[in-house]
Amino acid sequence: MAQSPWEDKDKFLYPHSRYYGQFNPENLVFNANLQRFAQQVGYITALETSGKLSPEEAYKQIKALWKQLKRSKRQLNIGDNPSHN
Numbered sequence: 001m002a003q004s005p006w007e008d009k010d011k012f013l014y015p016h017s018r019y020y021g022q023f024n025p026e027n028l029v030f031n032a033n034l035q036r037f038a039q040q041v042g043y044i045t046a047l048e049t050s051g052k053l054s055p056e057e058a059y060k061q062i063k064a065l066w067k068q069l070k071r072s073k074r075q076l077n078i079g080d081n082p083s084h085n
Helices: 005-015 025-049 053-076
Strands: none
Touching: 025 053
């Protein structure tokens, strides 16, 4: 079955790599959040490099994304319990 153009666009703009780490739902969710963080940082740095964002604005946006990632890690209890590592 052929994919819609929207699915192709989403796969191009938001690719996800396969997860090879220790399997549990928390690790999978955190991995997805980490990949999203990395992609968004890439977009922000590209916008800053091209002059579309100021360095200060890029920093603020990346800092906000980092806080979201840290909150996600804390809520998922990643790294808090040795059995999750």
